[in-house]
Amino acid sequence: MTQHVKKLIAGGLGLLFLILGLVGILLPVLPTTPFLLLASFFFMRSSDRMHKWLLNHKLFGPTIRSYMNHRALKKSTKVKALSTLWLSLSISIYIVEIIYIDILLIVVGLCVSWYLLSLKTLAEEA
Structure with missing residues (x-):
C-alpha cells in the first residue's frame, strides 16, 4: 500500500x-x-x-x-464522561432485554470507567 x-x-x-x-x-x-x-x-x-x-x-x-x-484529563471531564457513559448504558440495559448484551454493556462500561479513572487528573483552571 x-x-x-x-x-x-x-x-x-x-x-x-x-x-x-x-x-x-x-x-x-x-x-x-x-x-x-x-x-x-x-x-x-x-x-x-x-x-x-x-x-x-x-x-x-x-x-x-x-x-x-x-495522559490526563480534568476532573470535570472525567465526571462528565463517566456520568454520560453510565446514564447511556443504564438506558440501553433497561431497553435491551437480551441478558448477554446487558452483560457485554456492563463489562464495556466497567473497562471504560477503569481506563478513565486510571488517567491522571489535572487541576481545574481557576
Whole structure:
C-alpha cells in the first residue's frame, strides 16, 4: 500500500471520527472525547492542517492536548464522561432485554470507567 493511500485512509478515518464526535455532542449515547481523540490520531498521520485545527479548537483542543501531552484529563471531564457513559448504558440495559448484551454493556462500561479513572487528573483552571 502506498504512502498516499495510507494518508487517504487515515484522513477518511479522521473525518469519520470527527463527525461521530460532533454527533456525540448532541446525542449522549455517543461518547465525544474518545472519537475526537481518534480523529486527532488519524489527522496526525494524514493532515497537518486538520490536526492543528483540532488541537487549537476552542472547545476540543484543551482536552485533546491534555490527553496527548500528559495522559490526563480534568476532573470535570472525567465526571462528565463517566456520568454520560453510565446514564447511556443504564438506558440501553433497561431497553435491551437480551441478558448477554446487558452483560457485554456492563463489562464495556466497567473497562471504560477503569481506563478513565486510571488517567491522571489535572487541576481545574481557576
